[in-house]
Amino acid sequence: MPSDPKQLITLLKEPAAVCRVNNDKWELVQANRYLAELLGCKRNELLRPGGVRDFQLDDLLGDPRETMERLKAKEPVVVETAFPVGAGGTLQLEIHLSLLEEPESRVLLLASDASHAKWLQTELLRGCEQVLASGTFLPSLTVETLDIHTEEAPSPLRKKARLSVLDFLPVADQSLLQETLEALKKRGRSGEPKEVVLHTRKLRARAQKVRCCIAPFLNGSGKLVRYAFVVNRLDFLEQPEDPSVRLKMLMMEKGISATEMSRLTGLSMTTISKLRNGKIQTPRRLTSELVAAELGVRTTEIWTD
Structure with missing residues (x-):
């Protein structure tokens, strides 16, 4: 590990700073651009006398002597604090401290925003048994974390x-999801969720209608960092008993019209229409298999008899 504080935090790719005790007060020695971006300020503002409002080390880190004693005893020191940012938002900061071997009495400060984790915790408690999945994804739409909640496992399984x-x-x-995300970005309020009803296939063996609650999380500079989401099941609320209704819902989900279904299966338009309006409640085996195959489901997911 480099002994020069400036070189050390330059190498780190996460919000970091180096501080020391000077005349029984905490003093910031170096800070990197990632910390400045997280807090929504410039790096030289952090380092100037007086620092940045609401990021005063004496208030955050507590009594220097006591904190230094804990660090020298190799005790973990973690500080949690709410840091107000623009547009009425708040970062839930977690600050981890560790003692640097050289130079003596200097402390490495690593900061992160735990706002998304706390939001997820609250939403999971609210959703309880109805939660199917939760996690985070990046602005590029790449899944960052994914927890699958199963009936068999008391705790989520991380993928x-x-x-x-x-x-x-x-x-x-x-496209519906992308429209929802675009609306959240335009709103630009960190931690404020929006709900959307979607269908998904990969969380269970069959398609499910779900309610997805999505919240964007921004840093202090207003940059979108990630989205957090909680997926709740809806199928227990809506299970149409009429096979014709189930058929129409599946065709709508797949974007297949009656004309297209007729062409794909080789069945007449009359037969397709009768299946859709319920005039045929129990179709022949071949008919049901042809339709189900085009929809990618088992025949029993449409016709239970």
């Missing part, structure tokens, strides 16, 4: 696959 959120949606719903 590490680097997928796009669009991979979980049928084509018809991808």
Whole structure:
């Protein structure tokens, strides 16, 4: 590890600073651009006398002697604080401190925003048993974290696959999600969610209608860092008993018209129309198999008999 504080924090690719105790007060020695961007200020503003309002080390880090004793004893020191930013937003900062071996009595400060984690915790408690999945994804739509909540497991199962959120949606719903995200970006308020009803296939073996609650999280500079989301099941609320209704819903999800279904299956338009309006409640086996195959489902997901 470099002994020069400036060189050290320059190498770090996360919000960081180096501080020291001077005349029984905390003093900031160096800070990198990532910390300035997180807090929404310029680096020289952090380093000038008086620093940045609401980021006063004496208030944040507590009594210098006590904190230094804990660090020398190799105790973990983590500080949590709310940091107000523009447009009425607030960062939930977590600051981890560690003692540098050289130069003596200097402390490395690593900061991160835990706003998305706290939001997820609150939403998961609210959703309880109805939650199917939760996690975060980046502005590029790449999934950052994904927790699958199953009935068998009391705790969520974390998936590490680097997928796009669009991979979980049928084509018809991808544009709806993108419109929702665009509306959240235009609103520009960190932590304020928006709900959208979507369909998904990859969270379970079959398609499900879900309510997805999505919140954007911005840093102090107003830059979008990530989205957090919670997916709740809706199918337990809406299970149409009429097979004709289920058929129309599946065709709508797939974007297949009656004319297209007739062409794909080779069945007459009359037969397709009767299936859709309920005049045929129990179709022949071949008919049901042809229709179900085009929709990518089992026949029993449309006709239970």
